[in-house]
Structure formats: structure tokens, C-alpha cells
Amino acid sequence: MLVQKIHHVAYRCKDAKETVEWYEKHLGMKFVLAIAENEVPSTKAPDPYMHVFLDAGNGNVLAFFELPGQPPMGRDANTPKWVQHLALKVDSMDTLLATKAKLEAAGIEVLGPTNHTIFKSIYFFDPNGHRLELAADTATPEMLHKLDSVKREMLEEWSRTRRAPQHAAWMHDGSHA
Structure with a gap:
């Protein structure tokens, strides 16, 4: 495989300082790095930003960009809040x-x-x-094996029907107990 791991995941934030302090206080994440530029390194576009990085444990990094020169943050109005x-x-x-x-x-x-x-x-x-x-x-090894054994069948059925396959209905109907 070419990819070794996720280097970092980046989101936009309204205020870099507030964001760092919130993640430190509420989730115990350590602030590990800040990068600030007046132009985007890849495109050379003039767009000042503050890029902050937080330790999310085990080599995982959560990052945020504050972009004061851009319009206010929004979200994809066609995607329910619970999805993203x-x-x-x-x-x-x-x-x-x-x-x-x-x-x-x-x-x-x-x-x-x-x-x-x-x-x-x-x-x-x-x-x-x-x-x-x-x-x-909270999974047992048996549960994970059961899910692993049907994942391809579920994906194929979903791809054909766009209806929820029932291969793993046991997860929510109480029969796993």
C-alpha cells in the first residue's frame, strides 16, 4: 500500500486561538504546531491564514485553518448535520x-x-x-468477524438497490445479545 497513515485532517475554523483553547480544555489535545502565511504555498494566491495543529493521539493530527480573507464559514446545506x-x-x-x-x-x-x-x-x-x-x-471479535464476512455482499446489494441490506440487522434488532 502506498499510504502509511493519515498525516493530518484539516478543517476550517472561525478563530484559531479559540479553537486551540477549546480542544485543549475539553478534549485534552496538545497544541503542537502553528504555521502562518500571507500566500498559499501551492498556488501562490494572496490569502493570509493561520494553520494550527493538535495532537489527537497515537500520531494522529487534527488541524484547522483560520482564513480571515475569505467569506464567513458555511456548511453544505444539502447534507444533514449528522453526516459530516x-x-x-x-x-x-x-x-x-x-x-x-x-x-x-x-x-x-x-x-x-x-x-x-x-x-x-x-x-x-x-x-x-x-x-x-x-x-x-464495545465489539466482540465474533461481531467484527460477522461484519467482515458480509461487507462486500452488503456493498454490492446497496449499489444495486440503494436500500439498506439486512446482512447486519442483528446489530439493531437485539439478536446479537
């Missing part, structure tokens, strides 16, 4: 629940935990309007 999100893994359900309590105590609205059978998640928004998900794995 960044999911971050936590080590346990205890951590997930403790983080939920911490976020709520800070006045942040949190949805969940939502049971996805193979993981449980909470959902909330950062100060830029980006939806975040924190997920704690």
Missing part, C-alpha cells in the same frame, strides 16, 4: 461517560451515549459548528 462529523476514539466507556459529564458541566450540549452495538458514542459541536463524535469500542 469527526469521530475520535476513547479508551473506554468510563472515559466516554466522564467526558460527557465534563462537557455538559461546561455548558456543551451532548447527545448520547448512542448504542451502535460495536461501539457507543456521544455527539456534540465544537465552537466552529463541526460535529464531533467520541466513540468507545
Whole structure:
């Protein structure tokens, strides 16, 4: 395979300082790097920006661009808010629940935990309007094997019908218990 890992994932932010401080305070991410330019290196277009990088654990980096010369941030109006999100893994359900309590105590609205059978998640928004998900794995090896064995069939059926295949209905009908 050509790709070794994701180097970083970048999003736009309204205010770089506010964003860094929010991620440090609420998710414990370390601020690792800032790059600022008055022109875009790849295109040479004059467009000042601040590019900040945060440690998302295990070599993963979450980055943001503040673009003061561009129109205000928007979002894809044709895509539901629940679709575009960044999911971050936590080590346990205890951590997930403790983080939920911490976020709520800070006045942040949190949805969940939502049971996805193979993981449980909470959902909330950062100060830029980006939806975040924190997920704690709950799958057994058997569950993962079962999903792995039907993934291609599911994709093919979806591709033909654009209807949800039922190969993994056990995840939500209670029969996995």
C-alpha cells in the first residue's frame, strides 16, 4: 500500500486561538504546531491564514485553518448535520461517560451515549459548528468477524438497490445479545 497513515485532517475554523483553547480544555489535545502565511504555498494566491495543529493521539493530527480573507464559514446545506462529523476514539466507556459529564458541566450540549452495538458514542459541536463524535469500542471479535464476512455482499446489494441490506440487522434488532 502506498499510504502509511493519515498525516493530518484539516478543517476550517472561525478563530484559531479559540479553537486551540477549546480542544485543549475539553478534549485534552496538545497544541503542537502553528504555521502562518500571507500566500498559499501551492498556488501562490494572496490569502493570509493561520494553520494550527493538535495532537489527537497515537500520531494522529487534527488541524484547522483560520482564513480571515475569505467569506464567513458555511456548511453544505444539502447534507444533514449528522453526516459530516469527526469521530475520535476513547479508551473506554468510563472515559466516554466522564467526558460527557465534563462537557455538559461546561455548558456543551451532548447527545448520547448512542448504542451502535460495536461501539457507543456521544455527539456534540465544537465552537466552529463541526460535529464531533467520541466513540468507545464495545465489539466482540465474533461481531467484527460477522461484519467482515458480509461487507462486500452488503456493498454490492446497496449499489444495486440503494436500500439498506439486512446482512447486519442483528446489530439493531437485539439478536446479537
